[in-house]
Amino acid sequence: QVQLVESGGGSVQSGGSLRLSCIARGRALNRYPVAWFRQAPGKEREFVAAISWSGIETYYSDSVKGRFTISRDNDRDVVALQMNSLTPEDTAAYYCAGKGTEYRNPSSHAPMQYNWWGQGTQVTVSS
Numbered sequence: 001q002v003q004l005v006e007s008g009g010g011s012v013q014s015g016g017s018l019r020l021s022c023i024a025r026g027r028a029l030n031r032y033p034v035a036w037f038r039q040a041p042g043k044e045r046e047f048v049a050a051i052s053w054s055g056i057e058t059y060y061s062d063s064v065k066g067r068f069t070i071s072r073d074n075d076r077d078v079v080a081l082q083m084n085s086l087t088p089e090d091t092a093a094y095y096c097a098g099k100g101t102e103y104r105n106p107s108s109h110a111p112m113q114y115n116w117w118g119q120g121t122q123v124t125v126s127s
Contacts, residue, residue, distance in 0.1 A: 002026045002116045004096045009121030012086055018123060020081040022096030024116070030074035031102045036081045037111060038092035038123075045095070047109040049081060053102070059109060063089075086125045093120040 008020040022034065035050035049070040050059045058070050069082040079096065097114035099106050106113035 002098065002100070004029075004098060004116050004118035006094065006096045006118040006121040009094060009123045011124040011126065014087055014125055014127050016086050016125070017082070017084045018086065020083070020094055020096075020121060020123075022079040022081075022118060023077065024098065028077050029079060029098060030072075030077050033099045033101075033105045034072065034079045035097045035099075035106075035109060035114060036070065037095045037097055038090075039095070039120075040092040043092075045111050047111075048094070050106075050109055051079065052105050057105065083123070086123075088125050088127050091123060091125050093122050095120045 003025040004022055006022050012018055031053055033053050036048040037045050038048050039045040047061050048064055049068055051070045051072050055072045067085045072079040096118040098116040099113055100115035
């Protein structure tokens with residue numbers, strides 16, 4: 001059983017920054033692609049960013065491109081999401097997700113491509 005654990009959420013003012021982290025319990029993450037999703041109240045879960053198992057390839061939604069950076073340290077087995085220039089529209093629960101296929105990137109960034117999920121960490125941005 002693989003459990004993903006997010007940390008780093010909180011409340012910031014518009015223009016501020018937060019750094020989210022994701023670790024795994026039960027299995028090392030360093031052979032698997034990982035993504036971040038978010039879900040605001042009353043909205044569907046949406047893709048934010050993804051990173052290949054090697055860390056070489058990264059992907060972003062248009063809404064966060066240029067403001068958020070996904071990275072991973074496979075030696076420490078942690079995946080991070082650095083979020084800068086936050087706006088109230090970024091307010092949501094943020095979820096870390098892992099695809100359980102070693103060394104293979106997902107064919108899309110739909111939530112159904114990912115097998116493992118964390119419980120989420122809340123990010124609140126006030127104006």
